[in-house]
Amino acid sequence: MSVYSLYVINKSGGLIYNRDFTEAARVDTNDSLRLASIWHSLHAIAQQLSPVPGCTGIELLEADTFNLHCFQTLTGTKFLLVVDPHASFIPALLQRVYELYSDYVMKNPFYETEQVIKCELFDENVEQLIRRYLQQAM
């Protein structure tokens, strides 16, 4: 029941925030940049491939050992969370991460949109949120 990592992708597909919560989930920096861009494209292709109209992209990817949840905001920013397949209430968790983002990143006057996120308060609060979530899940 664990959260492995969090990625935030800007609207052009570039990785602006990457946080691994366990050692096992560590991905090479170059690889994480490429993974983010690949995800951005896959999200768009899945939208095009939809057999019914009105698709807004991939929300959940299920694999053998992990699930990947994606939350897309109205501005095109994507929040990805790689979690254990048995984790629950992840959409709500993603929503909370988005709230933290809008509080500590967007309202930071020194932050330029679409750039890499380097806000300490955001880091701390995300850490606290995930820790609290994991404790509740135990």
Next chain:
Amino acid sequence: MFGLIWTLGNFCATLDPKDPSKPQLGTPRKIGQGCKFRSYTTNNYKCNFLEVPSGIKLVLNTHREAPDLSDVLQSLYDDIFVEYVVKNPTYNPGQPFTSEQFMNALNAFLRQNGLLQQQQIMQAAA
């Protein structure tokens, strides 16, 4: 679609948090190696996927609320594809095929599983 499926496979193998020897992104990946991608869900459809050891990939697009269909896909492959396509002497592996028996068996199977409703598309891509 093939590009999407293939990339998703590589993507999952690289992101796998439990594999100590996972491949670097971009290295060629053998069939069945690494964490396997099973399905993805969007806001209005769900794409279920199975890759069998021979490389044949089964893609089933369903309604979003569909449960885990990996068993369904596996039995679809075992009972229907192998029966009616692989065992067909006129089948050329890797080529597109049309087989009425396959279509009929497929429809019956899906109907039996309660899966056949208005919008269902099933493609088997080699």
